[in-house]
Amino acid sequence: MKLLLMHRVVLTSVGNKDFAAEDIQRTVSKAIDLIKPNFEKAATVVIKPNLSYYWDYSTGETTDPRVVSAIIDYVRSNVSSDVRIVVAEADASAMKTKYAFKMLGYENLSRQKKVDLINLSEGNVVNKEVYVKNEKLTLAVNKLLLDADMIINVPKLKYSRTVGVTCALKNMFGAISTPRKFVYHENKTLFNVIIGINKIIKSDLILVDGIIALGDYPRKMGLVISGEDPLATDLVAARIMGYDPSEINYLKLGQEEEGTFQVNLLEDGVKLSEVRRNFPKQNFLLQKISWRLQLSMLRTYARVVGDTVPPILDESRD
Amino acid sequence: MLKVGVIGLGRMGKLHFLNAMRIAGVHVTGVADKSETNLKVAKKLSVKTYYDYKDLINKEKLDAVVISLPNHLKRLGITHAVENNLDVFVDKPLGRNVAETKDIVHEVETQGTQLMVGVNYRHIDSVQKLKSDLEEGKIGDVVLSTAELIMDGPFSHSITPRPVPEWWLSKETAGGGALLDLGYHLIDIFHWMFGDVQPICCTLAFRFGLPVEDNATVIVRSRKTSTRGVVNAGWFSRMIFPNFNFRVNLHGTFGYECTDQFAPKNLYLHSVKEGTFNFLRKIAGKEIHHLSYTYYYASFYKVLKLFFEAVNKGLDVPVSLEGQVETVNAIENAYKQHEAAAYA
Numbered sequence: 155m156k157l158l159l160m161h162r163v164v165l166t167s168v169g170n171k172d173f174a175a176e177d178i179q180r181t182v183s184k185a186i187d188l189i190k191p192n193f194e195k196a197a198t199v200v201i202k203p204n205l206s207y208y209w210d211y212s213t214g215e216t217t218d219p220r221v222v223s224a225i226i227d228y229v230r231s232n233v234s235s236d237v238r239i240v241v242a243e244a245d246a247s248a249m250k251t252k253y254a255f256k257m258l259g260y261e262n263l264s265r266q267k268k269v270d271l272i273n274l275s276e277g278n279v280v281n282k283e284v285y286v287k288n289e290k291l292t293l294a295v296n297k298l299l300l301d302a303d304m305i306i307n308v309p310k311l312k313y314s315r316t317v318g319v320t321c322a323l324k325n326m327f328g329a330i331s332t333p334r335k336f337v338y339h340e341n342k343t344l345f346n347v348i349i350g351i352n353k354i355i356k357s358d359l360i361l362v363d364g365i366i367a368l369g370d371y372p373r374k375m376g377l378v379i380s381g382e383d384p385l386a387t388d389l390v391a392a393r394i395m396g397y398d399p400s401e402i403n404y405l406k407l408g409q410e411e412e413g414t415f416q417v418n419l420l421e422d423g424v425k426l427s428e429v430r431r432n433f434p435k436q437n438f439l440l441q442k443i444s445w446r447l448q449l450s451m452l453r454t455y456a457r458v459v460g461d462t463v464p465p466i467l468d469e470s471r472d
Numbered sequence: 473m474l475k476v477g478v479i480g481l482g483r484m485g486k487l488h489f490l491n492a493m494r495i496a497g498v499h500v501t502g503v504a505d506k507s508e509t510n511l512k513v514a515k516k517l518s519v520k521t522y523y524d525y526k527d528l529i530n531k532e533k534l535d536a537v538v539i540s541l542p543n544h545l546k547r548l549g550i551t552h553a554v555e556n557n558l559d560v561f562v563d564k565p566l567g568r569n570v571a572e573t574k575d576i577v578h579e580v581e582t583q584g585t586q587l588m589v590g591v592n593y594r595h596i597d598s599v600q601k602l603k604s605d606l607e608e609g610k611i612g613d614v615v616l617s618t619a620e621l622i623m624d625g626p627f628s629h630s631i632t633p634r635p636v637p638e639w640w641l642s643k644e645t646a647g648g649g650a651l652l653d654l655g656y657h658l659i660d661i662f663h664w665m666f667g668d669v670q671p672i673c674c675t676l677a678f679r680f681g682l683p684v685e686d687n688a689t690v691i692v693r694s695r696k697t698s699t700r701g702v703v704n705a706g707w708f709s710r711m712i713f714p715n716f717n718f719r720v721n722l723h724g725t726f727g728y729e730c731t732d733q734f735a736p737k738n739l740y741l742h743s744v745k746e747g748t749f750n751f752l753r754k755i756a757g758k759e760i761h762h763l764s765y766t767y768y769y770a771s772f773y774k775v776l777k778l779f780f781e782a783v784n785k786g787l788d789v790p791v792s793l794e795g796q797v798e799t800v801n802a803i804e805n806a807y808k809q810h811e812a813a814a815y816a
Contacts (some may be wrong), residue, residue, distance in 0.1 A: 208627050208636075208680070209710045248633035253641065257680040336633050459750045459760055461492060464769045465486040465513070466630055466713065 159415040160387035164188040165394075167424040168376040173365055175220050178378075182224035182361060185380035186232075187418060191359040193233040196304040197238065200272075202227060204310040204325045204363075205243045214368025217308050219259040221363045221378070225306060226267045239267075242298060244274035244329055247336035251275065272298060279331040282354045286346040286411060293347065299355045307357035311364035311377065311391055313433045315441060316344065318402045320389040322360045322384035326351050342407040342435060344406040348433040349411055352384055360387045364394070369433040377429060385409065386417045394426060395433040474784055477537045478503040479525040479549055481510035482637070483630070484563055484603075484772075485540030488590075491773045492538060493517065494762055504528040525549060529556050536560065536783055538776070542637065543568050543646040543652075550576055550587065559586040559777045564656050566796045566801075568647025573800045577793045584751050588779045588789035592771040593657040593662055593718075597776075598731035602722055606665055611724030617665070617701040619658040619720040622687070625650055625707030626650065641682050649684030651676065652803055655705035659799045661720060662701045666694035669701075669798050674806035679708055690806050714739040716768055719761050736767055743767075 166185045168177045203217035211218035217442050222241060229237050241260060251273040255261050256469055264271045278297040299305065309325035316339055317324060327335065327348045338344045364377030377394070381387030385408045392399040399405045419426065449468065456463050476498050478489040485505070490513070492500050503514040504525035511521040522528040529537070529552060536559040539549045546562060553560050560580070566589050567573030580587040593599060605611060626640040639645035646652065651674075663669040669692050676685040687706035693699065711717060716739075721730045736742035746765040753760045763770040782789045 160548060207629075210679075213710050215710070241805075247634055248629060250635050250638075253636070253682075257682065259681070261681065434518075455747055455751075457767075459747075459754045460494065461750060461760060461765070462487075462490045462763055462769075462773070464763070465483055465490070466628070468631070 159413075160418050161188055161381065161383035161415055162420065163381040164388050164417045164420045164422055165388045165390065165424055165429070166378045166380070166422045167429070167449055168365055168378065169423075171374050171376060173374075173376065174221070178218070178220045178365065179224040179227060181378045183228050184422065185361060185378045186225070186228050186359070188422060189359065189380045189382055191304075191382065193229070193304065196229075196234070196237060198238045198302050199229055199304045199306060200240045200242050200302040201306045202242055202301060202325060202329055202415050203260075203308045204320075204328060205249070205251070205258055205260070206246060206328060207249050208254060208257045209312075210258050211363070211366055212372065213292070214310065214312055214366045214372035216254075216258055217310050217363045218365055219263045221361065221365070222260075222308055223263055223267060225361060226269055226310065226425060240272050240298065240302075241268040241269055242272040242296070242329070243273050244296070244331050246328065247334050260404070272296075273391035274298065274329055275331045275333050279347070284350040284353050286350045286353070289341070289343075289346055291346060291350040293351055293354060295329070295351075295354055296331050299329060304358045305355060307360045309360070309362050310368065311362050311379070311395070312368035313370070313395065315436060316438050317335060317348070317404055318397060318438075319392045319395060321362055321388045321390060322357060323348050323352050323388050323404065323408060326355055326357065326384065329355060336366065346423055348404045349408050352408070353411075357384045358382075360384055362387060362391060364391070367395075369395075369431070373431065375431070377424070377428060383415075385412055386415065389417055390419060390426070394430055396431055397433065397435075473497060473499045474535045474780055475499055475501050475533060475683045476780075477501060477525075477528045477532055477534045477552075478514075479506040479528065479537055479539070480540035481507070481513060482540060485538070486510070486513055487769070487772055488538045488540055488561070488776060489514065491762065491776050492780075493519075494773070495777050495780055497784050501534065502528045502532045513658045526552060528554065529558065534558055536780070539563070542639040542645060543647050544639060546571055547576055551579055553583045554580050554583040554587070557583065557585060559783045561588050561590060561776060563686075564589050564591055564660070565647065565652050565800060566793070567800055568652070570797065570801050570804045573797050577797060580793065586783060586789050587793065588782070588791050590772070590775050590779075591660045591664075591791055592775040593658065593661055595771040595774040596731070597770075598734035599661060599720060601734045602720060602729055602731060603665055605729055606639070606722060610727070611722055611729055612726030614666070614697065614699045614722045614724045616723040617662060617699055617721065618704075618723075619661060619701065620704040621654040621718045622656055622704065622706035622709050623654070623717055624709060625653055625686075627707065641684065646684055648803065648807060649682065649688075650686050650705045650707040651688035651690065651806060653705075654707070655688055655690060655703055655803065656799060657804050658703040658705060658720070659690070660795070662692055662694070663795050663799055666699045666701075667696040668694050668800050670695055671802040671805035672700070674809050675684065676806065676810040690802065690804065692802055739767060741767075809813070
């Protein structure tokens with residue numbers, strides 16, 4: 155008899171809206187304890203936060219460094235003080251990691267906790283091949299991620315116009331070494347690339363910073379979600395954000411690729427049904443068509459009347 | 473016909489270029505930029521392109537140039553232009569500090585050419601309305617003026633994402649942060665409204681941990697009118713167009729006025745209305761109101777047009793260099809106060 159694979163996901167709450175560092179630390183620690191990850195052979199631990207741009211955690215855009223700080227403390231005190239801990243992020247189309255580390259408080263964290271900060275777009279980058287839906291993808295990946303004993307994926311809980319839910323799977327998309335990942339957004343391969351990179355880089359532990367989440371605006375939710383599988387964690391995250399996971403394209407694709415499994419949700423003092431919120435439900439394709447239509451009308455107006463379209467609205471023309 | 477060159481085709485340079493192409497009496501004969509990508513916009517409009525502005529100035533017989541270079545490259549560009557007897561329109565700030573600004577002014581005055589700083593915020597409709605009401609005495613003597621401009625500064629996202637140019641994030645190349653970038657407009661407006669600007673005190677803050685400040689509060693006063701001003705400038709706010717966090721408040725002895733009272737409440741409706749009016753103006757053979765549908769960007773067109781009109785007619789440009797030196801002085805004073813406090 156074949157046993158059904160089961161992935162644990164734990165939902166915990168910081169408990170108040172002050173979000174003090176000690177409350178975050180206690181919550182993160184509990185979230186890890188309840189997942190019971192295997193730290194046995196973890197000599198090098200890579201923590202991958204979501205530092206997609208320069209707006210800090212208060213905007214809901216990027217991972218709160220206090221969550222990462224709590225993880226570092228946990229590893230040092232519960233595993234070993236000798237574990238090499240690296241906080242890693244790759245450059246993005248508009249973001250340079252060296253500024254993100256500085257502006258988002260990670261340089262301070264690195265000094266205080268004596269951890270390394272690594273730019274995944276630099277150093278030993280290799281091309282890895284992966285198949286998703288029988289399509290071969292070649293993705294640039296830093297060797298650090300391939301050689302790490304343990305990868306802790308620390309995404310932000312947020313809404314994205316392009317994919318709907320941005321959480322654990324999409325956070326690893328940010329780990330692709332190629333800075334101009336924007337090109338993947340422009341074509342149909344985005345969903346495949348998200349799933350593909352997660353096949354190449356396996357997250358061993360997921361700790362979602364849902365303390366301040368991002369919808370149309372930042373939302374104080376006070377949540378930390380932990381999981382042992384990124385897809386299972388994202389399925390729970392999608393439900394918290396009020397989405398039907400079957401309507402999120404890459405989650406559907408992930409389930410097709412990963413096969414059947416069951417999510418074992420542990421609600422620690424907080425119920426999913428109580429924290430569930432309605433995040434924006436916008437169709438990216440419709441939005442894109444609507445924007446293109448507006449821009450085309452604007453260009454027509456400018457041409458007919460002899461007016462100008464400001465470059466900030468029309469840079470895609472270059 | 474005024475023969476004009478545009479130096480620097482970054483985001484602002486491109487806007488100036490497109491605006492200059494629409495201004496009557498102006499012929500843009502060439503542009504210069506090191507970036508092939510930036511030059512595309514000119515090539516599409518069949519305007520000659522150069523990688524080096526010295527070639528542009530040497531090869532085209534220009535009357536004037538529009539300079540839109542990073543702050544640390546501006547002085548060299550201005551010097552080269554005025555040495556070649558060209559009138560110059562340049563983005564703010566005129567200089568990164570008082571010494572550089574005074575040097576630029578000295579070079580311009582020595583050569584006897586004209587230089588105008590593109591202080592476009594003066595030409596936003598709601599600011600113009602405040603200025604005219606102030607001059608009419610509608611709110612009495614203004615005792616206190618507060619102004620704020622808080623947005624995303626160099627961190628604004630374009631449609632096609634690109635990294636923030638690094639010169640913005642260094643004190644050496646930029647000269648300063650949010651205060652020199654955005655606060656400059658507010659201090660310039662204060663100077664323009666009340667005749668002079670004297671710094672009193674300031675606080676700078678560095679939430680982003682960069683070498684340049686991302687927010688600042690400066691208190692200034694006018695000797696002429698005794699008006700005090702509080703200026704708040706910031707780069708820290710994630711903002712998406714058409715959101716626009718800018719206002720000037722005038723608190724007078726006979727009432728109060730704020731730019732918000734005269735700005736469009738709904739920019740989308742405003743755009744449709746202005747676009748329709750422009751269409752009708754076009755049909756009636758009248759001059760359209762360029763970029764009025766965007767409200768904010770129209771000010772860039774207006775200030776550039778004023779420069780070309782003055783140059784074409786041989787008149788003095790309507791922005792005094794002395795005022796620009798005072799504005800930079802108020803900002804430099806704020807930086808010095810901050811440094812002094814840090815070392816105290």
